[in-house]
Amino acid sequence: MHPEEGVEVTASPAVADDAGRRALVALVGVTLLSLVVRLQSLGARTFHWDEGRVGYWILRYHETGRFSYRPIIHGPFIQHVDALLFHVVPATDFWARVPVAVITAALPLSAWLLRRHLDEVELVSLGLLLTLDPLLLYYSRFMRSDALVGTFAFVAFTLLVRAFDTRRPRLVYPAVVSFAFAFGSKENALVYVLCLLGAGALAYDHQLVRAATREIGAFDRLKTDLTATRSWLDDASGETPSALWLAGVFSGATLAFLAVIVLLYAPRPDIWTALDGPRQFANVVDSATVEAGNRFVEGWVETGHREHPYVAFLHDMLETLLYGSAVVLTLAVVGFVVDGYGGDGRILVAFTSYWGAVSIIGYPIATDIQAPWAAFHVVLPLTVTAAVGVAALVRLVERGVATDDRATVALAALVLTGAAAGIVVANGDYWNSAAEEDRKVLQWAQPENELKPTLAVVDAVVRKNEGRDVLFYAGDDDRFHVANESSLDQPPPGGPSWHSRLPLPWYLERAGATVTSTPAETTATEAMSDAPAVVIAAAEDRDALESRLEGYAVAEHRFKLWGEGIVVFVDRDAIREAGLEPSAL
Template identity: 45%
Template structure:
């Protein structure tokens, strides 16, 4: 592009585009190197089962149907690898900085770019943007939905509500806490309205008159959009009717948009396909996809014991994650809110996002069922807006104290003064910027692909350590070359201190949800075994080790406590131990040396 044409491009959009390229690079590089987490293995396995059987029903315990249904198509196009399974999340997370463009009417140029940078490189968003979970998806869809809704209000263009509603529907297909986003939006809006009413009272305007003015403005906007502009020669009644009909038509259109997406994703398969050829089945499919799915979610999260935990423990865990992996956003959000308020700008959008973030920080420890770093995603995202205001303020103060001409002269060998007289302020701003840069780069590099058991402030407990990868590759290679009988045996012997761990009486029970109880202890291994096409069996807890070894397949997997009792009966097997979680759950993998040789993978010395 020629320089004169480059000037015509919006520099904010160009800057955000470059940020997105960098964000995608950070998320895509080495995307498959971390071993699957327990949750990733569970969702990945059921995705493979759906691709094989064509049977899928919504199950709230693995969250929304978005990832299984979308990834089944992605697997058909590419391959069911760890990297490909995380590809959709990485893509959506990498595009999230573009949401800053939708808020350009409420942020200045530097703040828009700062917001894009914070969304691109926050360590929490980077780590879980490389993770096959729904948290980044629900956050991204909800933020883009908010952006389009705000654009619709700013431009008074109802057409922008359609992508907003579609994105809200997509958010619900990813995770049930999309409802919490809407509740936070409603709460933050109530506080903003309160701000406006307080402001009206200070200006000696009545609350009733202010509210009437708002309603009148909404009606004028609707009337204008419906074609009944002021000064029209149409009778007033006809104008009112046209406006009401136009509004009702769009309300129906928005409802259809929302329901179409929800039904498409939540409808059970293959019943949905049958209903497309037999319309008499459509009412039942619609009911199951809407009311039925909502009932399942309520039964799991509202009437069960999912939230029976110590609030303070979970709140402290979230605070630890924010302090270690989101300190820059946390600190600069306070700075930004203070600057915006004390500086007299008092922007409602900045206050809205700050209140949203605080509500999320207070509410999620009560709402979540597991203490995990991914919860911070839903606090970080709203706080990036006031943080962008704070970061832009500090950057502006720093740049204001630098004499650019003198800097150019210094670079050419000159000796002029490049800093203004207020060296303390410029130095402080520079230190804060360097601290912000370090506060992003260091934890991003630290947590980027971590399975370190010392990183529990962000890495969740059910993450295996990466040394498991070599053994998984060997198992898949053995399965690919083994022909006769079962390929893998899971062992739960009577001397095990873990009882019936791994044991499932009938392995076919694992073909559809819910699987046998011992199956869940195997995660994330079922994902790797299913994609390899392995035939799997398990031994009963009271089986004698000698019987286990009699006719055993080339791969045998047991808890590490059983290794000593099993090893004497497995001559010709190499044994490796791995942490199947961050700590406290070691497994022993027995690999037949002859099978390894046949698979053309050397036996480690």
């Protein structure tokens, strides 16, 4: 970032010392707010289908100590963290989500690393947007790896910016480690790399165009930048020759990256024997890198997971953005226009704008299902540009007050108030939502929250019951039947019908339930002749079972928010033996 020949490459509104201290204190306060809003009522929402799938295998890993990478449930970071966490705290919805909530809560602090490029108001605005944007907040309270990969990648980016700004190569190492954790969280860290490269190319072209408008040739500008880059390397490396220093930094960063990847992707318990000898060490490294890479290619590249209608996925992405993050999108447009056309044209603002734009284009290609959590990766970089938009409106109010321009003050204040109100209202709608009307931001495989009290009753009954605990009635379509329940001890599960039960296996496994199921040809009369304490079936089978389960309390719930329901029968005597009133269900 350097002025050359009268050309200001980036206008860096570096915060002054006093303002910087105020901004830092404010960001610490915002980070505490971020932590509070992410932890508050974190366990209130019923586990989503995907949370239940990953959570079940975490419980099995926690119990057996056996783990191997499976691309279908994504990177192993959350699996390792939760499996360790459950040695200290109980396996609950709250504690399973805590690692995601705590890590994403630290995002506002990363804004401080951009203080050479953003002023005091922009830094604090960025922290607030990272804290309160409805889409970012909702999926930061969700035990899924999208928020993790986004957070680690964003922090890595801000560390690299700071390393460039300060000529401190040591910051490259935490940046690389953070990016390694991104790769260990979810495979779309590769998409982040592509989006960053694409945004970088567009942002530099943006700078070349700006240079051309000032009658400086693109070739001269390129030569100037190459000279500045060499000067930067010389300054950063000190007395060491730049090429040798660069090779050392690259080698150290590569080793740091590989160390994290091996730590996360190596199978368990094999990793604990890695130091038994050179051959065993090589085998562990190969399993964590080459073998894991091959599994990723086989699981996501060669199997056609990306064969889907692009326009439909793009429409779904845009719909989610408009409903979940309309304020950030609007403010990002304001920030891009104000900075690029009426301001100094900072490269950071251009870069994050292009990063968001490239993500909008790229994620409908990269994602395998229409899922609103993909929009998290679009909103994240746009918060920087949106923060510039907030600051522009604040400055407009200040100038209006100074010049007694009441119309300008009223307009800018109205926009800011409307933006704040929009965020508050949206968060009120989505806070712990599991409601069908919020389908633009939620994914369809979310059970309703009213299921949780029923599951609490089932949990109490199972813990007190002896013998068989739960029977899944498969009905005519064999929906819930698993022929060999012991096949669920280690992944993959024994048949596709197990996935139809999700997220119930998470709740039943942590209660220690003994589970059986009926094959499709079993009639309701046969199945209920020796029914256990709990019977679970599809909602359409309720009438067939209810008359055969006298003495059972019954509850019906939406199992998927649109299109599927389940019914849960619990023996009233078993409820009493568990110390509950039969009316509890």
